Amino acid sequence: MKVSELGEFGLIDLLAEVVGESRDSKAAPLQKPIIGIGDDAAAWYCNETIELATVDSLIQGVHFTPDTTGWHDLGWKALAVSLSDIAAMGGAPRYALVSLGLPGYTEVGDVTKLYRGMVEMGNRFGVVIIGGDTSNAPLVIINTTVFGSVQGEVKNVLTRSAARAGDKIAVTGYLGGAAAGLEMLSRKVELSREDGNSLKQAFLHPTPRVTEGQILLQQGVKTAIDISDGLISDLGHICRASKVGARIEVERVPVHPVAKANFKGKALEMALAGGEGYELLFTASDDIINKVGKVVSCPVTVIGEIIADDTGKITLVDKHGETLKPARTGWQHFKAES
Amino acid sequence: MKVSELGEFGLIDLLAEVVGESRDSKAAPLQKPIIGIGDDAAAWYCNETIELATVDSLIQGVHFTPDTTGWHDLGWKALAVSLSDIAAMGGAPRYALVSLGLPGYTEVGDVTKLYRGMVEMGNRFGVVIIGGDTSNAPLVIINTTVFGSVQGEVKNVLTRSAARAGDKIAVTGYLGGAAAGLEMLSRKVELSREDGNSLKQAFLHPTPRVTEGQILLQQGVKTAIDISDGLISDLGHICRASKVGARIEVERVPVHPVAKANFKGKALEMALAGGEGYELLFTASDDIINKVGKVVSCPVTVIGEIIADDTGKITLVDKHGETLKPARTGWQHFKAES
Numbered sequence: 001m002k003v004s005e006l007g008e009f010g011l012i013d014l015l016a017e018v019v020g021e022s023r024d025s026k027a028a029p030l031q032k033p034i035i036g037i038g039d040d041a042a043a044w045y046c047n048e049t050i051e052l053a054t055v056d057s058l059i060q061g062v063h064f065t066p067d068t069t070g071w072h073d074l075g076w077k078a079l080a081v082s083l084s085d086i087a088a089m090g091g092a093p094r095y096a097l098v099s100l101g102l103p104g105y106t107e108v109g110d111v112t113k114l115y116r117g118m119v120e121m122g123n124r125f126g127v128v129i130i131g132g133d134t135s136n137a138p139l140v141i142i143n144t145t146v147f148g149s150v151q152g153e154v155k156n157v158l159t160r161s162a163a164r165a166g167d168k169i170a171v172t173g174y175l176g177g178a179a180a181g182l183e184m185l186s187r188k189v190e191l192s193r194e195d196g197n198s199l200k201q202a203f204l205h206p207t208p209r210v211t212e213g214q215i216l217l218q219q220g221v222k223t224a225i226d227i228s229d230g231l232i233s234d235l236g237h238i239c240r241a242s243k244v245g246a247r248i249e250v251e252r253v254p255v256h257p258v259a260k261a262n263f264k265g266k267a268l269e270m271a272l273a274g275g276e277g278y279e280l281l282f283t284a285s286d287d288i289i290n291k292v293g294k295v296v297s298c299p300v301t302v303i304g305e306i307i308a309d310d311t312g313k314i315t316l317v318d319k320h321g322e323t324l325k326p327a328r329t330g331w332q333h334f335k336a337e338s
Numbered sequence: 339m340k341v342s343e344l345g346e347f348g349l350i351d352l353l354a355e356v357v358g359e360s361r362d363s364k365a366a367p368l369q370k371p372i373i374g375i376g377d378d379a380a381a382w383y384c385n386e387t388i389e390l391a392t393v394d395s396l397i398q399g400v401h402f403t404p405d406t407t408g409w410h411d412l413g414w415k416a417l418a419v420s421l422s423d424i425a426a427m428g429g430a431p432r433y434a435l436v437s438l439g440l441p442g443y444t445e446v447g448d449v450t451k452l453y454r455g456m457v458e459m460g461n462r463f464g465v466v467i468i469g470g471d472t473s474n475a476p477l478v479i480i481n482t483t484v485f486g487s488v489q490g491e492v493k494n495v496l497t498r499s500a501a502r503a504g505d506k507i508a509v510t511g512y513l514g515g516a517a518a519g520l521e522m523l524s525r526k527v528e529l530s531r532e533d534g535n536s537l538k539q540a541f542l543h544p545t546p547r548v549t550e551g552q553i554l555l556q557q558g559v560k561t562a563i564d565i566s567d568g569l570i571s572d573l574g575h576i577c578r579a580s581k582v583g584a585r586i587e588v589e590r591v592p593v594h595p596v597a598k599a600n601f602k603g604k605a606l607e608m609a610l611a612g613g614e615g616y617e618l619l620f621t622a623s624d625d626i627i628n629k630v631g632k633v634v635s636c637p638v639t640v641i642g643e644i645i646a647d648d649t650g651k652i653t654l655v656d657k658h659g660e661t662l663k664p665a666r667t668g669w670q671h672f673k674a675e676s
Contacts, residue, residue, distance in 0.1 A: 003449060004442030011449065011472055015436075018450055019467045022457040033433065033468045042469035044433060046384040046487075053391075055435045055483055057473050062439075095371065095382060097393045098353075099481055101400075104342030111341060111349065112356055119360040129357045130371045131380035134349055135395050139476070143437055145393055145483040149384075 009237075012038065035159060038241065040088040040225060041148075043157050050150040050157060054085035060140040068185040071110045073204040074142070075117025081228065082146040083125060084208035084278040088226040090158040090217030091148035093127045093210060098144055101137030114142075125210045154217050158282070162222035163242035165308035167283035172212050173298050175231055176267050177202030177256035179274020183263070191262055198258045206278045212296045216282055219292045224282035230273040234281055235314055245309025248272075251319045254301045272316070347575075350376065373497060376579065378426040378563060379486075381495050388488040388495060392423035398478040406523040409448045411542040412480070413455025419566065420484040421463060422546035422616040426564040428496040428555025429486035431465045431548060436482055439475030452480075463548045492555050496620070500560035501580035503646035505621035510547050511636045513569055514605050515540030515594035517612020521601070529600055536596045544616045550634045554620055557630045562620035568611040572619055573652055583647025586610075589657045592639045610654070 003011055016037040034050065035043040041054035058064055058078050069077070079096060086093040098118065102111065115129075122129060127146065150157055181203025184191060191199070209226070216224055223242065225234045231253070239246050250268060259267040283306050284292070293300040316324040341349055354375040372388065373381040379392035396402055396416050407415070417434060424431040436456065440449065453467075460467060465484065488495055519541025522529060529537070547564070554562055561580065563572045569591070577584050588606065597605040621644050622630070631638040654662040 001446045002442060003440050003444045003446055006446050008472055008474075011446070014446065014450065015438075015453055015470075015472075018453040019457055022454055022461075023466065024461040033466060036466075036468045037470070039469075042433065042435060044468070046387060046389065049384060051384065051389075053433070053435055053483070053485065054469065055437045055471050055481065057437050057439060057471055057475075057479070057481065059439055059473055059475050059479070061476065062474050095380065095391070097380060097391055097483060099393045099395050101395060101397055101479070102341050104340060106341045108339045108341055108344050108349070108352065112352065115353055115356040116360050119357055123360075123362040128361065128371060128374075130374045130382070131377075131392065132353075132375070133393050133395055134346055134353075135397055136346075136400050137397050138399065141395070141397070141439070141479060143393065143395065143481045145391070145435060147391065147485075 035157065039160050040085040041091070043089065052086055052089050052091040052148040052150070052157070053145065054082050055143065055145045056081045056085070058142045069204060071113035072117035075114040076121045076205055078142040078144050079118045079121040079127070080206050080208050080278065082144040083121070083127065083210055084226040084228065086146055086148040087208045087210045087213035088158060088224050088280060090150060090154070090213045090224070092151050092214060093125055093146050093148040095147045096122060096127055096129045096144055098129055098132035098142070100132065101135045101141030103138060103140070104136055150217070151214065152218070156222070158213065158217055158221060158224035160223065160225050160238045160241035163238050163244050163283040163306045165244055165306055167223070167306040168286055168289055168302045169235065169246060169248065169281070169283050169304040169306060170289050170300055170302045171254065171279050171281050172209050172296065172300055173279040174254045174256040175227065175277055175279060176259045176271030176274050178206060178276040179270035180256060180259035180263055180267065195258045195262055202256065203276065206276065208278050209280045212280055212298060215295050216280065216292060219295065220288045221282050221284045221292065224280050227277050227279050227281050228275055230275045231281065232272050232314055236312060238281070238283065239312035239314060243310045243312070245307045245311065245313045245315070246304060247307055247315045247317060248304035249319070250316050250324060252301060252303045254299060373495065377498050378423040379429070381427065390424055390427050390429040390486040390488070390495070391483065392420050393481065393483045394419045394423065396480045407542060409451035410455035413452040414459045414543055416480040416482050417456045417459040417465070418544050418546050418616065420482040421459070421465065421548055422564040422566065424484055424486040425546045425548045425551035426496060426562050426618060428488060428492070428551045428562070430489050430552060431463055431484050431486040433485045434460060434465055434467045434482055436467055436470035436480070438470065439473045439479030441476060441478070442474055488555070489552065490556070494560070496551065496555055496559060496562035498561065498563050498576045498579035501576050501582050501621040501644045503582055503644055505561070505644040506624055506627055506640045507573065507584060507586065507619070507621050507642040507644060508627050508638055508640045509592065509617050509619050510550050510634065510638055511617040512592045512594040513565065513615055513617060514597045514609030514612050516544060516614040517608035518594060518597035518601055518605065533596045533600055540594065541614065544614065546616050547618045550618055550636060553633050554618065554630060557633065558626045559620050559622045559630065562618050565615050565617050565619050566613055568613045569619065570610050570652055574650060576619070576621065577650035577652060581648045581650070583645045583649065583651045583653070584642060585645055585653045585655060586642035587657070588654050588662060590639060590641045592637060
């Protein structure tokens with residue numbers, strides 16, 4: 001069987017299985033990760049602290065094209081993507097390693113811009129680039145590893161597997177802006193300057209919800225993921241990991257206002273299925289979500305509810321309670337879109 | 339200027355500069371790495387423990403070709419390369435993250451072999467794969483991040499910058515075996531089965547000197563690097579970082595016996611300039627090197643001496659003290675070989 005037939009999520013399950021079955025636990029009696037393969041970041045104890053680590057790749061032609069993404073934005077985004085995974089665990093990011101693959105003909109000035117973009121993103125959240133690796137490569141490959149830790153008294157992290165039936169489902173910020181920005185840039189859609197800048201920013205210059213992730217954890221939230229693949233797809237990760245189902249009232253989904261103004265009906269699809277917005281999706285009681293909403297500086301919107309359904313099924317309903325079917329469920333590597 | 343004109347080491351210096359000048363130290367007052375960009379691994383304190391992290395990429399067509407490297411060996415080697423960097427700091431490796439780029443047509447069975455190879459390498463030293471990332475990619479890209487820590491009472495790590503004039507220069511094991519193995523495989527040189535297997539093993543199945551690195555640190559060694567680029571090149575890293583020079587007596591260099599038997603005069607060049615052998619190169623007093631030699635289970639050979647010369651110059655001399663010039667100095671990404 002080919003990797004493309006198995007799909008990204010099937011591949012990850014397989015790799016977790018291979019690691020589990022071939023691992024010699026006698027060889028590593030001291031290594032007891034709190035979180036292993038399959039969550040936003042890995043986690044383990046270092047003395048009393050919970051340490052976190054995550055890795056992400058941006059590959060030219062797969063995750064970005066030089067046409068739509070400049071070097072500075074590319075650097076910013078490469079680090080933002082990994083910081084978002086630490087945010088989704090409720091952690092504080094601290095250090096980054098950057099592994100770069102570059103064609104020899106790359107302009108040194110462009111690499112400098114790339115790094116300035118990364119350092120700027122890092123400065124925003126107190127993250128220092130402390131090392132990495134450089135290689136000759138036929139195309140641009142940026143690999144960022146970020147380490148963080150959980151601060152304070154909290155003895156746990158935000159996982160994908162703690163959602164329980166009855167939890168409300170909430171999101172930070174607005175959804176669909178990044179997908180609208182990508183659509184605008186790749187199809188060269190003409191918008192007003194202000195709207196164009198807003199969507200470009202949403203796609204090329206996302207700010208990970210690092211502060212918000214830590215607040216979620218402190219307020220007692222147990223389940224979160226960052227929306228990198230798309231709302232439906234990432235909620236699916238939570239549902240499968242938690243062995244529950246979900247019901248989303250699509251009218252409550254906070255569609256990015258500029259996407260809505262310019263892409264009309266398509267904007268809802270962008271909000272449901274579009275990735276790379278890096279908002280946080282979380283589940284908790286009404287009470288906890290209310291407390292979170294009072295502390296964070298961004299909008300927090302309840303969009304649905306976790307239901308008892310161990311198949312991981314997600315149901316979309318309109319305001320009359322009628323079931324809807326989305327056109328796409330999100331972004332998955334390897335699999336052809338159906 | 340192009341990256342190919344600057345070369346890998348120039349690029350690393352530039353990136354370290356960009357990170358240094360653009361970094362906002364007020365934004366990250368708590369992040370004080372012990373070792374940043376430019377050593378084998380990055381290091382920082384977590385409470386009383388020194389934490390280590392390193393990242394390496396293997397890119398198809400650059401670091402390996404499917405012709406010469408099978409999937410299981412590729413997995414083994416991908417993790418071995420990063421463990422070797424932790425070894426060169428004197429650390430104990432603990433966890434790994436693996437970021438995979440794969441074409442959709444890759445056979446799932448091959449990915450399973452790749453992971454089995456990695457897990458086998460990890461089991462050897464008690465390292466657990468706890469996460470990662472998968473992407474569609476036009477070619478195979480394997481990125482391994484390894485975390486480790488320094489065990490016991492040691493309050494420091496092995497760096498590249500602690501060599502002092504008068505230190506002796508020593509290496510573990512034999513050199514040039516991996517380069518001979520690559521030559522054999524890529525030029526399809528016919529050797530006896532036993533010799534062929536030995537060189538193939540040296541190139542495709544290197545064992546990082548994890549145990550030896552920890553012993554070096556415990557015995558009081560302060561300076562080490564793993565030989566990944568080539569003896570001369572990696573000694574150059576130590577010399578520049580320590581602002582010293584070095585003198586190597588080429589007759590004392592422990593050339594891999596099978597390489598010597600099959601490649602004659604060329605074997606010395608392989609030992610001086612060939613990379614990917616992953617032996618440790620270190621400097622210390624005679625006394626400390628003797629103590630190390632008594633504790634480790636592999637050969638330890640003194641091959642020269644650190645001299646006061648802040649240009650970082652390396653002189654090769656024959657047994658009569660005559661100065662020699664090597665044909666190549668090692669493997670550097672981006673730069674065309676001169």
